[in-house]
Amino acid sequence: MLNELSFAEAAAAIERGDISSEQLVRDCLDRIEARDDDIKAWAYFDPELALAQARACDTAGERKGSLHGVPFGVKDIIATYDMPTGMGSPIYEGCRPGYDAACVALLRAAGAVILGKTVTVEFAGMAPPPTANPHNLACTPGGSSSGSGAAVADFMVPAAFGTQTAGSIHRPAAHCGVIGYKPTFDTFSIHGVWPAAQSLDTLGLLARSMDDIELLSAALVGRPTRLERSAVTAPRIAICKTHLWDIVKPETVEAIEIARETLAVKGAQVSELVLPDSFDELVAARDIISSYERARATAHEWFNHRDFLSPQLQRGVAKGFAWKYEEYTHAMTVGADRRRDLDALFNDFDAIIAPCTAGEAPPDRNSTGDHTHIGLWNLLHVPSYALPTHKGPNGMPVAIQIMGRHGADDALFDVAKWVLEQLVPA
Amino acid sequence: MLNELSFAEAAAAIERGDISSEQLVRDCLDRIEARDDDIKAWAYFDPELALAQARACDTAGERKGSLHGVPFGVKDIIATYDMPTGMGSPIYEGCRPGYDAACVALLRAAGAVILGKTVTVEFAGMAPPPTANPHNLACTPGGSSSGSGAAVADFMVPAAFGTQTAGSIHRPAAHCGVIGYKPTFDTFSIHGVWPAAQSLDTLGLLARSMDDIELLSAALVGRPTRLERSAVTAPRIAICKTHLWDIVKPETVEAIEIARETLAVKGAQVSELVLPDSFDELVAARDIISSYERARATAHEWFNHRDFLSPQLQRGVAKGFAWKYEEYTHAMTVGADRRRDLDALFNDFDAIIAPCTAGEAPPDRNSTGDHTHIGLWNLLHVPSYALPTHKGPNGMPVAIQIMGRHGADDALFDVAKWVLEQLVPA
Numbered sequence: 001m002l003n004e005l006s007f008a009e010a011a012a013a014i015e016r017g018d019i020s021s022e023q024l025v026r027d028c029l030d031r032i033e034a035r036d037d038d039i040k041a042w043a044y045f046d047p048e049l050a051l052a053q054a055r056a057c058d059t060a061g062e063r064k065g066s067l068h069g070v071p072f073g074v075k076d077i078i079a080t081y082d083m084p085t086g087m088g089s090p091i092y093e094g095c096r097p098g099y100d101a102a103c104v105a106l107l108r109a110a111g112a113v114i115l116g117k118t119v120t121v122e123f124a125g126m127a128p129p130p131t132a133n134p135h136n137l138a139c140t141p142g143g144s145s146s147g148s149g150a151a152v153a154d155f156m157v158p159a160a161f162g163t164q165t166a167g168s169i170h171r172p173a174a175h176c177g178v179i180g181y182k183p184t185f186d187t188f189s190i191h192g193v194w195p196a197a198q199s200l201d202t203l204g205l206l207a208r209s210m211d212d213i214e215l216l217s218a219a220l221v222g223r224p225t226r227l228e229r230s231a232v233t234a235p236r237i238a239i240c241k242t243h244l245w246d247i248v249k250p251e252t253v254e255a256i257e258i259a260r261e262t263l264a265v266k267g268a269q270v271s272e273l274v275l276p277d278s279f280d281e282l283v284a285a286r287d288i289i290s291s292y293e294r295a296r297a298t299a300h301e302w303f304n305h306r307d308f309l310s311p312q313l314q315r316g317v318a319k320g321f322a323w324k325y326e327e328y329t330h331a332m333t334v335g336a337d338r339r340r341d342l343d344a345l346f347n348d349f350d351a352i353i354a355p356c357t358a359g360e361a362p363p364d365r366n367s368t369g370d371h372t373h374i375g376l377w378n379l380l381h382v383p384s385y386a387l388p389t390h391k392g393p394n395g396m397p398v399a400i401q402i403m404g405r406h407g408a409d410d411a412l413f414d415v416a417k418w419v420l421e422q423l424v425p426a
Numbered sequence: 427m428l429n430e431l432s433f434a435e436a437a438a439a440i441e442r443g444d445i446s447s448e449q450l451v452r453d454c455l456d457r458i459e460a461r462d463d464d465i466k467a468w469a470y471f472d473p474e475l476a477l478a479q480a481r482a483c484d485t486a487g488e489r490k491g492s493l494h495g496v497p498f499g500v501k502d503i504i505a506t507y508d509m510p511t512g513m514g515s516p517i518y519e520g521c522r523p524g525y526d527a528a529c530v531a532l533l534r535a536a537g538a539v540i541l542g543k544t545v546t547v548e549f550a551g552m553a554p555p556p557t558a559n560p561h562n563l564a565c566t567p568g569g570s571s572s573g574s575g576a577a578v579a580d581f582m583v584p585a586a587f588g589t590q591t592a593g594s595i596h597r598p599a600a601h602c603g604v605i606g607y608k609p610t611f612d613t614f615s616i617h618g619v620w621p622a623a624q625s626l627d628t629l630g631l632l633a634r635s636m637d638d639i640e641l642l643s644a645a646l647v648g649r650p651t652r653l654e655r656s657a658v659t660a661p662r663i664a665i666c667k668t669h670l671w672d673i674v675k676p677e678t679v680e681a682i683e684i685a686r687e688t689l690a691v692k693g694a695q696v697s698e699l700v701l702p703d704s705f706d707e708l709v710a711a712r713d714i715i716s717s718y719e720r721a722r723a724t725a726h727e728w729f730n731h732r733d734f735l736s737p738q739l740q741r742g743v744a745k746g747f748a749w750k751y752e753e754y755t756h757a758m759t760v761g762a763d764r765r766r767d768l769d770a771l772f773n774d775f776d777a778i779i780a781p782c783t784a785g786e787a788p789p790d791r792n793s794t795g796d797h798t799h800i801g802l803w804n805l806l807h808v809p810s811y812a813l814p815t816h817k818g819p820n821g822m823p824v825a826i827q828i829m830g831r832h833g834a835d836d837a838l839f840d841v842a843k844w845v846l847e848q849l850v851p852a
Contacts, residue, residue, distance in 0.1 A: 092524075102722045104726075105726040105728075198612065198617065221751050222722075223751035299528045300525045
């Protein structure tokens with residue numbers, strides 16, 4: 001079925017004239033019809049609206065751009081002019097912002113079909129969403145980009161937007177077994193993306209192939225695609241267990257150890273990175289920054305619609321308003337200082353591999369799992385991928401996390417692609 | 427008339443019970459009625475809505491907060507749930523976003539009365555607005571926070587929001603003769619503020635007294651007010667002419683020279699700062715970043731409503747889409763590197779004084795004037811004030827600009843207040 005094509009494969013097949021956008025979108029819609037009553041990955045989709053976009057691509061005199069005719073999923077905290085944007089909250093159910101977020105407008109301009117809106121945790125926070133994990137419906141798909149992770153993993157759409165403030169891209173990517181890409185902070189335009197915490201929020205991608213990340217990133221930042229690259233040889237990779245190593249589960253220990261051994265055998269220069277103790281402060285600092293900024297960003301809802309916020313979010317906002325301003329500014333300084341420190345450490349290697357989630361998806365849907373291991377790096381603003389390389393004891397996906405130098409997204413792409421190819425041969 | 431009170435004076439008078447919020451708001455509304463046909467500072471105001479807020483304050487059992495009952499102006503790129511938000515563009519004329527921007531919700535929670543929406547240049551850009559300069563109706567008030575500058579200067583409202591991407595707070599402050607405050611980048615929540623360029627946009631304040639800045643900043647970031655401060659003695663002040671000194675006008679040369687002499691006489695440790703040549707790149711780098719990011723932020727309007735964008739904005743967006751991605755990332759690196767350099771330079775002094783605008787307001791309304799001198803510092807993300815300290819040859823206001831260390835807004839406040847008191851004795 002065409003819905004199993006990756007975004008890049010589908011784009012190429014449409015460009016060659018092998019398939020039409022309508023055929024591809026129909027197969028995606030059929031998959032959604034068959035599965036979404038169980039998965040609940042979609043907050044909104046209108047088959048006729050999707051098909052109309054597909055037919056417009058098929059009958060256009062010329063290709064609109066590099067994404068011509070390929071469907072894409074949009075996390076439901078991202079504004080769309082032709083579909084409601086509900087933020088996963090009853091306060092904004094059915095709301096129509098009246099414009100496209102920058103990222104949506106840019107994908108449309110490059111020819112993408114906006115298939116629909118994927119379920120977000122309420123305001124990209126921590127309350128459990130209705131979405132199930134496609135690998136085991138009893139498990140959480142992770143969050144807050146829950147619908148994007150589940151829809152991409154379940155072959156309902158080849159790729160989708162996620163946003164990350166702590167672990168909201170990489171956690172659903174890891175738990176659903178797809179690739180998560182969080183660019184360097186401030187890379188993609190954030191206009192039209194409802195905020196959680198402005199100095200952490202990063203727009204990124206979930207997909208099933210590294211080439212999809214390249215194709216979509218190029219369209220979003222406005223550069224040529226570089227799918228033909230020179231092969232990476234002997235990348236310098238640091239394994240970093242972090243100070244949180246004691247709380248990872250055996251499947252993550254195994255994933256990191258297998259990665260270390262396999263990559264060394266395949267020719268990587270593998271070393272161990274022990275972060276200075278000062279990096280231990282990052283988890284608490286990120287938590288302070290995130291809740292302080294979220295409280296401000298949620299001021300309108302807090303003061304006017306508090307009863308419509310989940311208990312989890314109410315606790316988070318109350319916590320955020322309780323921080324002293326000095327505690328917040330100190331946390332901001334910790335983040336800035338460690339960013340400088342990490343940049344110097346990156347002189348000695350090309351990428352860092354570290355735990356992603358603690359382990360495979362928790363076996364229930366009462367939470368979206370743990371974001372501590374991801375959040376630590378998110379405060380450092382460096383680009384990162386969740387790479388689904390292993391399986392856990394219950395047969396659920398397990399990911400490793402790989403980080404690059406601030407701003408060096410392009411170099412990290414090459415290393416991450418090489419790593420994934422070594423660990424999960426085609 | 428009560429509309430001539432500063433924000434802090436009005437807040438204190440209401441707290442003492444000397445005046446009511448309704449009396450104050452009525453005097454502001456009367457001033458608007460009398461003057462705004464000429465000035466055109468307001469994009470929207472509804473006297474009944476403003477008076478209803480004032481009466482709610484007057485009849486409340488207890489004070490809502492430190493801003494209780496005092497009216498405030500909101501630049502019309504900032505979302506308000508009970509008033510339209512038009513962005514200065516026909517595309518969004520009459521639009522109602524359905525929520526309050528974080529900054530508006532926080533001011534309301536502290537008791538402020540939202541008087542109305544002040545005119546913004548189209549999407550906070552460069553096209554001339556309808557607003558006139560209160561000191562001479564033939565002159566531009568500056569922009570893009572044109573209505574905020576004019577309304578505060580003309581005693582229609584004690585203080586108002588501005589936003590700055592190049593010079594959009596300090597230029598109207600300088601040309602209208604009020605205080606402009608641009609905090610360290612990322613200090614106030616930007617949620618609900620329509621973006622121009624996400625790595626430059628900064629929300630700030632225009633007011634007629636330094637104490638107003640303190641009172642409003644404290645409410646926005648959530649800290650106690652510090653109106654009783656220990657006096658500054660012998661601040662270390664660097665005069666920085668910048669590489670743009672050749673293009674400032676005689677009135678700005680005079681303003682800087684008088685500041686240098688007066689502050690030295692009053693006890694400041696005044697030195698000269700010659701920036702390294704590498705700082706010369708900042709003007710071009712800011713221009714690239716601003717137009718590159720604006721193009722992305724304007725993608726929806728560009729691809730769907732291009733004919734409703736002004737010729738100026740169309741040129742700006744076209745320019746922004748034309749930059750190569752590498753040119754943008756290089757410009758971002760220039761900004762980050764100079765920020766590090768400047769932080770090291772700040773070991774030797776407490777504040778830098780530099781030109782603000784080239785000179786007094788241009789004598790027509792075909793442009794909003796020059797932002798080069800301000801934009802240079804804006805890319806450096808440091809906190810800054812426009813201080814209206816002098817008059818030009820046509821009797822129009824002339825400002826100096828004063829910058830502090832990144833994150834040291836509190837220390838800069840003390841120095842800026844001292845400087846203003848020395849140069850413009852009460």
